Structure formats: structure tokens, C-alpha cells
Amino acid sequence: MVAAMSLAELMETHAPITSDLVAVECVGVESRADGGAATTVRLIIWELDGEQRMIRDLKEQELRWSAEQLADPRLDAFVAGWAAALGEVFAAISEVGDVSKIECYLPCDLLELSALRLKRPRSADDFRDALLQPSRLGKLLPAW
Numbered sequence: 001m002v003a004a005m006s007l008a009e010l011m012e013t014h015a016p017i018t019s020d021l022v023a024v025e026c027v028g029v030e031s032r033a034d035g036g037a038a039t040t041v042r043l044i045i046w047e048l049d050g051e052q053r054m055i056r057d058l059k060e061q062e063l064r065w066s067a068e069q070l071a072d073p074r075l076d077a078f079v080a081g082w083a084a085a086l087g088e089v090f091a092a093i094s095e096v097g098d099v100s101k102i103e104c105y106l107p108c109d110l111l112e113l114s115a116l117r118l119k120r121p122r123s124a125d126d127f128r129d130a131l132l133q134p135s136r137l138g139k140l141l142p143a144w
Helices: 002-014 067-071 075-096 107-111 113-117 124-131
Strands: 022-031 037-049 052-065
Touching: 002 022, 002 037, 002 075, 022 075, 037 107, 052 107, 067 075, 075 113, 075 124, 113 124
Parallel strands: none
Antiparallel strands: 022 037, 037 052
């Protein structure tokens, strides 16, 4: 339960992650019997009609974290780096005004927990850089 509380605090600190056209919110964190946690994450895609924003698409999904992932001493750096990477992706999407790449994604596609298996990232900046690689969240960046 301590790990889930820590994860809840981390998610509360770094989410929601928003831009004019895209947002990710964490709407809940629960402990699991196996020592892991489940986060409920919502992906919202907005459409602009003049100055009014309307929801174009909304997806909500429960994402599972293993006890091993929660025990990783780099968890806080990972969550901070993830939030920074998503913030950059969302800002780029809003700047271009094209949500076509992200509208077919689910919240699980945006979490990229595989980055916690990497040995090199230690800081939030390291994780941001790793997550912005084209094989991860970088694939959502518009081609400039």
C-alpha cells in the first residue's frame, strides 16, 4: 500500500498533462494484492471550434504497475520524465493542430513502462530523452 500511495502522490504531482488539443489525467490509484498498483488513466482529445473546446474523443483505461516497477528507486524520475515527454509531444501536436496520430492510441500506449527496464536513465531528463525516441513516444511527434 505504501508503494501505491507513493505512486498516487507522483501521479498527482505530474498529472494532468495538457495542451490545447490533448490531455492525460490520472483519475485513481489502487493497491493490488500482489504488491503492484493499478492507475486509472484518461486520455482526452479536444477539438477547437473557434475559442470553444469540445471533447472529440475520450478513452479511460486501468494500467497496471508491477511491484518490481513500484520498487524501482528511479520511479520518481521515470514519472517526471514521462510527464515531461508527454508534455512535449502534446505541445507539438497542438502547435501543428493535428491529432490524427494520437487519436487511435489508448492510455496504455502512452505510459511506456518499458523505459523502466532501461539501465542508463537515472534522472527525469534521462527518461524524457529515452521516452522521446521514435520507438517510444517520439513516434507521435509531428514531422516538422
